[in-house]
Amino acid sequence: MAEAVYILCALTSLACAVLLMRGYGRSRTRLLLWSGLCFVWLAVSNVLLFLDLVIFPEGDLAVWRSASALVGIGTLLYGLIWDLP
Template sequence: MAAAVYLLCALTSLACAVLLLRAYAKSRVRLLLWSGLGFAGFTVNNALLFTDLILLPTDISLILPRNVAALASLLLLLYGLIWDMSEGRRGRGGEA
């Protein structure tokens, strides 16, 4: 049952990444790009989680690569939400 949940999480993250990146290709809104890249990283994180806990439960630990993928994904989202959006506000003449 846990394997199904891990796979569904990975597939959901992949679907979100594809939809966000496809929307970015049409509209060129950079927040969609950063969100899509973040969800692509979450897909990698979920795939590593499945591999670590289901396929290789006692052989090796993938906790470091999992955490690196999660951190990189969160940093992409943070960059897109804070710094990239504040640059967009300055470019439109708003207060930053």
């Protein structure tokens, strides 16, 4: 059951990223770009979570998962603070 939750979380993050990037493509609103890139990195983090706990349980990908989530949040933070109109 946990495996299904990991996959659904990754798919949800990916769907959010796709929708945000499509919105950016239409309106060219920079906040949509930064939010979309953040969700791309969060989807990567969720995929790494699935790989870490289900596919490679003997390995430890916690550092990579945390790093990808940090890059995603950092991307959004950059967009919110320094990319002012």
